[in-house]
Amino acid sequence: MSEDRFVDGHYVVTQTDAAMAHLRICRPDEDPSVLIPDQLAGALARPYCGFFPQLHQKAAVLMDSFAGSQIFVTANKRTAIALVDLLIQRSGYRLCPIDASERITVASEQLSKGVGGREMKLEDITEWYRLRLRRFVA
């Protein structure tokens, strides 16, 4: 049986998780292949390397690594959103809008486009998540 792992109290997103999310996200007409296997492993190791103890930091580097790269043939921004959401959900947090006018799904979409277009620095992405992460109590 597979086991979940946590670092700093935060869920560890694995290659298996990434592959499953990517497979489910890709449409039937899309190629779910990994373009750069070494980059996939590196992107998933980066949040847990010790330099990013806070969850908003881990979320930011995960978004930066996946939306800002071409790890998969396609659907990199979609997979980035899904993997960050997996990290957040499984760590007991949720993304919340910063005000009544914001829809968090649309805001995440815009974030992924900004990261993918190299328009956002890591510190900007980190601040984006810091402002929106809330602890979820079941």
Next chain:
Amino acid sequence: MTDRPIVQTGGEPEMEKSLNIAQILGPVSGDPLSLRVKLQDGTVTSLSVTAATSAAIDVTIFEYHDVFVRLANE
């Protein structure tokens, strides 16, 4: 990276840190938690996620459906 054991078809459980998924081959029929992959060394194996992780992925895909459609059509 972690030493998380994963479910593997046959043999001893591999360590996640030693994995290098090269190709995602598809789901495992009849097992929604598993998928088939080819590793960088050419090995074809099946890997599994936990039920909680599977459910979390599905929740995200549901909540982000419209966003994912837009991004796919870019």
